Amino acid sequence: MATPQNRVRPREFTGILLNPHKGCTTFQRFNGDPLFDGKHWSEFGPTEFPARKYEDVTPGYLPCTVAYCRWFWPLFEPEEGKYDWSVIEQALVTAEERGQTLQVRLMPHGSANQVPVPQWYRDKFKTIERVTHSKGKPCNVPIYDSPEFLDKWGGVVTEFGRRFDGHPWLESVDMSFIGPWGEGAGECSEDAIDKMVAVYATAHPKTPVMAMISGYKMKAGMRAGMGWRLDCFGDIGTFGNPNLPKEKWYMHHFDCYPKEVCLNDAQNAWKTAPITFETCGVPMHWFEKGFDLGFILQQGYKFHGSVFMPKSAAMPDEYIEPLNEFCSNLGYKFVLRQFLYHSRIKPGDAMGFDCWIENVGVAPIYHDYEFVLKFEQNGKTHLHRSPADVKTWLPGDVWLQETVTLPQGFTSGSVMISAGLLRTDDETRKVRFANEDVGDDEWLPLDVVEIM
Numbered sequence: 001m002a003t004p005q006n007r008v009r010p011r012e013f014t015g016i017l018l019n020p021h022k023g024c025t026t027f028q029r030f031n032g033d034p035l036f037d038g039k040h041w042s043e044f045g046p047t048e049f050p051a052r053k054y055e056d057v058t059p060g061y062l063p064c065t066v067a068y069c070r071w072f073w074p075l076f077e078p079e080e081g082k083y084d085w086s087v088i089e090q091a092l093v094t095a096e097e098r099g100q101t102l103q104v105r106l107m108p109h110g111s112a113n114q115v116p117v118p119q120w121y122r123d124k125f126k127t128i129e130r131v132t133h134s135k136g137k138p139c140n141v142p143i144y145d146s147p148e149f150l151d152k153w154g155g156v157v158t159e160f161g162r163r164f165d166g167h168p169w170l171e172s173v174d175m176s177f178i179g180p181w182g183e184g185a186g187e188c189s190e191d192a193i194d195k196m197v198a199v200y201a202t203a204h205p206k207t208p209v210m211a212m213i214s215g216y217k218m219k220a221g222m223r224a225g226m227g228w229r230l231d232c233f234g235d236i237g238t239f240g241n242p243n244l245p246k247e248k249w250y251m252h253h254f255d256c257y258p259k260e261v262c263l264n265d266a267q268n269a270w271k272t273a274p275i276t277f278e279t280c281g282v283p284m285h286w287f288e289k290g291f292d293l294g295f296i297l298q299q300g301y302k303f304h305g306s307v308f309m310p311k312s313a314a315m316p317d318e319y320i321e322p323l324n325e326f327c328s329n330l331g332y333k334f335v336l337r338q339f340l341y342h343s344r345i346k347p348g349d350a351m352g353f354d355c356w357i358e359n360v361g362v363a364p365i366y367h368d369y370e371f372v373l374k375f376e377q378n379g380k381t382h383l384h385r386s387p388a389d390v391k392t393w394l395p396g397d398v399w400l401q402e403t404v405t406l407p408q409g410f411t412s413g414s415v416m417i418s419a420g421l422l423r424t425d426d427e428t429r430k431v432r433f434a435n436e437d438v439g440d441d442e443w444l445p446l447d448v449v450e451i452m
Contacts, residue, residue, distance in 0.1 A: 036311070150195055406451070417446045
């Protein structure tokens with residue numbers, strides 16, 4: 001076959017790009033909902049879903065294609081073995097209506113003065129009172145490495161996976177089972193952790209599972225192919241001791257994150273599973289404490305993050321632009337650099353093409369999409385679906401070299417070619433190329449091929 005002789009080089013789009021599965025998230029809220037007051041937030045996930053207040057982006061916040069919500073155990077298993085997933089179902093419906101996918105965390109219990117494990121569990125199985133790490137007050141907690149906890153909490157995880165794994169609007173699921181909010185501040189044997197990790201991995205072969213950073217639970221999660229999340233992104237002085245100079249303060253970005261990522265073999269997890277960031281406090285804290293925003297964002301890029309969760313609290317005006325740019329650059333960002341093809345073919349002949357796509361983001365995409373060429377002539381359409389695995393498109397170059405044969409019905413004359421990235425299970429959902437001239441339908445026009 002002759003070398004493709006026509007070149008098309010679409011222009012790169014350099015503005016803020018909003019695409020699914022990446023960028024900023026709402027927290028216990030959805031697009032168009034009001035923000036939390038001041039610098040506060042709630043650990044209680046929504047149970048009611050009123051109509052949106054704002055048609056556009058909520059003032060003081062960023063545009064979002066992801067929502068993040070978490071709920072406590074008694075809500076969805078009020079009686080032993082009797083599950084009520086109605087709130088989760090409504091949350092997924094609301095996310096779809098608001099143009100978002102939903103990240104979920106199910107939590108066994110909260111901290112002091114918050115929700116404990118269900119009453120039926122406390123009545124039936126042994127629990128203990130333990131002073132929590134954050135509140136300094138006693139909290140009733142299960143024995144995390146007991147067979148009873150593995151059975152009952154494992155049952156929740158299994159049932160949730162049976163009902164929701166692979167749901168088209170479910171973005172990811174947190175692995176959550178030790179300590180307040182399931183974030184790891186508790187005692188559990190490595191053997192029990194291995195067993196619970198296996199429960200999560202088995203329950204979710206399709207939907208990405210996120211391990212919390214630090215400790216053996218992270219290492220076990222990495223072995224199971226999970227992603228990871230951190231819950232104090234931006235801490236470069238939140239917990240400082242006023243009796244010490246600042247350079248001696250404990251800081252997550254110096255004393256925890258680089259160490260835990262290295263020691264728990266998590267440096268390359270981003271290549272196959274997502275990395276997400278929950279802010280330490282809210283960005284207004286960073287601003288008031290004078291944190292180095294540039295350093296914080298650089299750390300996010302370094303970790304190859306895809307999602308940023310700033311707790312649905314108002315941001316400083318000075319942060320809106322840099323954080324919006326940060327969220328646009330997180331995750332994947334596909335630029336179609338060049339399309340080479342045979343611009344003239346005979347009826348029934350194969351058209352060869354080469355396509356150079358560059359991922360200028362910091363991570364791949366973790367959900368199933370297809371690279372598709374659309375051919376249109378006089379109302380007739382043909383879709384060529386590339387066999388390429390889009391999830392393997394790491395930052396850097398992708399080169400496709402394929403052929404396509406138009407079916408009968410295409411006649412002599414011009415045939416328009418467009419490129420798109422379509423969700424495998426729902427062709428109405430697309431990823432937008434980071435190119436100029438992408439249409440409102442999110443197809444990128446390329447050029448025409450002439451049938452001679």
